Amino acid sequence: xxxAAAIMLALSLALGLNGCGSGLTIFSNYRRLENIELVRTxxxxxxxxxxTATVYSDAGKESDPRMYQRTxxxxxxxxxxxxxxxxxxVALLSHTENMLIGEELAAESLGECLDYVERYSEMRLDTGLxxxxxxxxxxxxxxxxxxxxxxxxxxxxxxDNISRAGQGYVFSCREIIASLCENGYALAMCVxxxxxxxxxxxxxxxxxxxxxxxxxxxxxxxSGFLDDEETTGALLVLSKYRSKDMDIPVGDxxxxxxxxxxxxxxxxxxxxxxxxxxxxxxxxxxxxxxxxSGTAEVSRRDYRERAQDExxxxxxxxxxxxxxxxxxxxxxxxxxxxxxxxxxxxxxxDMPGSFEEALPDLEVEVTAESSIRRTYDIMxxxxxAKDKEVKNPWENLIESLRDS
Numbered sequence: 001x002x003x004a005a006a007i008m009l010a011l012s013l014a015l016g017l018n019g020c021g022s023g024l025t026i027f028s029n030y031r032r033l034e035n036i037e038l039v040r041t042x043x044x045x046x047x048x049x050x051x052t053a054t055v056y057s058d059a060g061k062e063s064d065p066r067m068y069q070r071t072x073x074x075x076x077x078x079x080x081x082x083x084x085x086x087x088x089x090v091a092l093l094s095h096t097e098n099m100l101i102g103e104e105l106a107a108e109s110l111g112e113c114l115d116y117v118e119r120y121s122e123m124r125l126d127t128g129l130x131x132x133x134x135x136x137x138x139x140x141x142x143x144x145x146x147x148x149x150x151x152x153x154x155x156x157x158x159x160d161n162i163s164r165a166g167q168g169y170v171f172s173c174r175e176i177i178a179s180l181c182e183n184g185y186a187l188a189m190c191v192x193x194x195x196x197x198x199x200x201x202x203x204x205x206x207x208x209x210x211x212x213x214x215x216x217x218x219x220x221x222x223s224g225f226l227d228d229e230e231t232t233g234a235l236l237v238l239s240k241y242r243s244k245d246m247d248i249p250v251g252d253x254x255x256x257x258x259x260x261x262x263x264x265x266x267x268x269x270x271x272x273x274x275x276x277x278x279x280x281x282x283x284x285x286x287x288x289x290x291x292x293s294g295t296a297e298v299s300r301r302d303y304r305e306r307a308q309d310e311x312x313x314x315x316x317x318x319x320x321x322x323x324x325x326x327x328x329x330x331x332x333x334x335x336x337x338x339x340x341x342x343x344x345x346x347x348x349x350d351m352p353g354s355f356e357e358a359l360p361d362l363e364v365e366v367t368a369e370s371s372i373r374r375t376y377d378i379m380x381x382x383x384x385a386k387d388k389e390v391k392n393p394w395e396n397l398i399e400s401l402r403d404s
Contacts, residue, residue, distance in 0.1 A: 140207060250310060268343055
């Protein structure tokens with residue numbers, strides 16, 4: 001104990017004598033704060049057989065966000081060179097929030113990019129991954145930046161809000177890598193740059209970032225893309241769909257609904273011989289009326305039922321579109337096999353043939369049920385599961401007086 005105490009005392013004296021200026025520290029990866037560039041966004045694009053990597057730093061209190069770019073034979077080499085820049089500052093990749101990859105590179109070398117994220121200790125697996133269509137990732141991110149709106153802020157805002165708008169979902173590198181390893185396929189958010197015709201803020205850049213559906217990924221690269229309706233259906237099945245305001249036409253009026261609750265059930269159907277014949281997908285969604293165009297009586301049961309039927313129809317058709325695309329491609333990106341394995345693991349294991357062989361011919365039955373719970377009208381109480389019909393309080397009073 002005395003010897004250990006003496007060693008600790010000697011180390012503390014050595015550190016004290018050398019001071020902060022010596023650079024001596026007990027941390028092997030210690031870096032001075034003033035020598036660090038905090039990277040928030042990374043882009044990667046194909047460049048004539050090589051890879052061009054670009055990093056976008058954070059904005060400090062006394063500096064503007066900066067962009068650094070390198071082209072090399074691999075993304076690892078390119079980013080490695082960027083971390084040892086000639087300016088004397090070290091690019092710290094551990095704060096990377098989003099990684100955007102050009103479509104051309106994603107089709108050729110997406111696996112290499114994901115492998116780098118998984119292996120390199122400074123990259124975070126929860127980094128969001130997006131594939132850029134219609135141009136390069138570098139051009140998109142550079143076009144988003146404005147005087148008072150760094151591109152990384154714009155991208156982070158997009159990633160945080162896209163699921164709330166019901167237009168997509170930014171899968172993390174961890175989610176994509178895990179799905180590729182476990183299932184052989186994965187989904188990734190696609191985006192594109194669009195000329196900002198009517199800029200909400202003058203300080204924004206010349207481009208807006210827009211959703212472009214989902215990419216279906218396999219070990220070979222990109223196998224195809226899902227359109228808007230197929231994207232909605234896929235996210236509903238995978239329970240990645242979030243709240244969304246949706247306009248539903250009912251007769252001469254339009255009802256704006258806030259979708260605030262989703263429950264998806266998927267069960268396999270086996271025949272007597274043990275073969276998988278189909279899947280049953282059942283969706284239940286709850287919603288609230290937040291706006292009304294017209295003079296409809298939303299407290300009336302028949303009006304609500306018409307709105308619920310229209311909402312159910314739209315969501316059912318979205319799921320059917322995603323199922324049809326999955327069967328057409330022969331790729332189970334909806335994870336129907338996973339649902340079957342969790343529901344009937346023994347039957348799935350003992351079924352003749354493989355799930356992949358059965359997928360294209362499966363009879364998939366999709367049903368959707370909707371319930372409108374609130375209208376936010378003080379005279380219209382919330383609907384509960386036990387309510388068969390929602391009535392105006394005055395109607396209840398009149399009926400009770402009539403009965404008496």
